[in-house]
Amino acid sequence: MSADLTRNQALVMKTLSGAEAPLSAYTILDRLRGDGLRAPLQVYRALEKLTELGLVHRLESLNAFVACAHPNCHEQELIAFAICEDCGKVEEFSDDVVKDRLDGWTRSHGFRPAKTTIEIRGNCGGCAGKA
Amino acid sequence: MSADLTRNQALVMKTLSGAEAPLSAYTILDRLRGDGLRAPLQVYRALEKLTELGLVHRLESLNAFVACAHPNCHEQELIAFAICEDCGKVEEFSDDVVKDRLDGWTRSHGFRPAKTTIEIRGNCGGCAGKA
DNA sequence: GACACAAATGTTATGATATTACACATCCTT
DNA sequence: AAGGATGTGTAATATCATAACATTTGTGTC
Ligand SMILES: [Zn+2]
Ligand SMILES: [Zn+2]
Ligand SMILES: [Zn+2]
Ligand SMILES: [Zn+2]
Secondary structure, eight states, X not given: OTTOOOHHHHHHHHHHHTOSSOXXXXXXXXXXXXXXXXXXHHHHHHHHHHHHTTSEEEETTTXXXXXXXXXXXXXXXXXXXXXXXXXXXXXXXXXXXXHHHHHHHHHHTTOEEEEEEEEEEEEOHHHXXXX | OTTOOOHHXXXXXXXXXXXXXXXXXXXXXXXXXXXXXXXXXXXXXXXXXXXXXXXXXXXXXXXXXXXXXXXXOOSSSOOEEEXXXXXXXXXXXXXXXXXXXXXXXXXHTTOEEEEEEEEEXXXXXXXXXXX
């Protein structure tokens, strides 16, 4: 189960869970120096494992990481992210129609998909109003 | 028009157009040292302009750049990329249904989208067969 | 417990990607 | 010619990520 994380994994997970916005690996490292972490690799290794477990997602367009918003987000399904460039808030959603359309394209083109990234950058409702 | 590129912009554009796979900014720089380019910024500035013009796309999941496959790819439309992790080939396509679904989500959530990234990593038909 | 194996850790160094700051040149409009 | 917008050259620095190696910890088997 996801309960038996190692010390470093748990530290990184706690940091991401408590964050209001995506964090870079180095930001995580800085927040964990007080807990004894010293090298980027300690964070990257934990992130790799947490991502495998589906507890953390990497945002490619940000080079940053975010805790999964769902209780048990299965890796299988296609996840889309809406990322606010002002406040950093990330919303995570999935859409079967989008998944079907992309699956249709890959199937008809003989493309074998491994991982799909959908990231919408912009402004969330709160921040768009303020503009 | 797109014809009056500056020297550096034209050099970068030519390099990307002739490439078989996406190139990183530093790879472009290395290929253009013979033409007098010396600093990363010369490449990044050209890439920024070319991206604005819609002649080049940035692949977020690769931190790399690719020449637009379409004659006149308007920035407006939503573009998806299928990227082969073996041979590097990139196919560019768009899908109105996907666009509508994502637009629907953002509209209903008050999210104002600025830029959307869709990247499918995997293996192209040619490479998937060889596996 | 002793052993063997897999997984995780600690540490140093290095590689790869991207931007800031500043001085100068070029082009275009008035 | 003056002014502004855009592009250029250069050095320095910031940010993101991995390689290599030695060591430790957890886990299952005997
Ligand atoms: Zn999730
Ligand atoms: Zn916001
Ligand atoms: Zn295009
Ligand atoms: Zn291929």
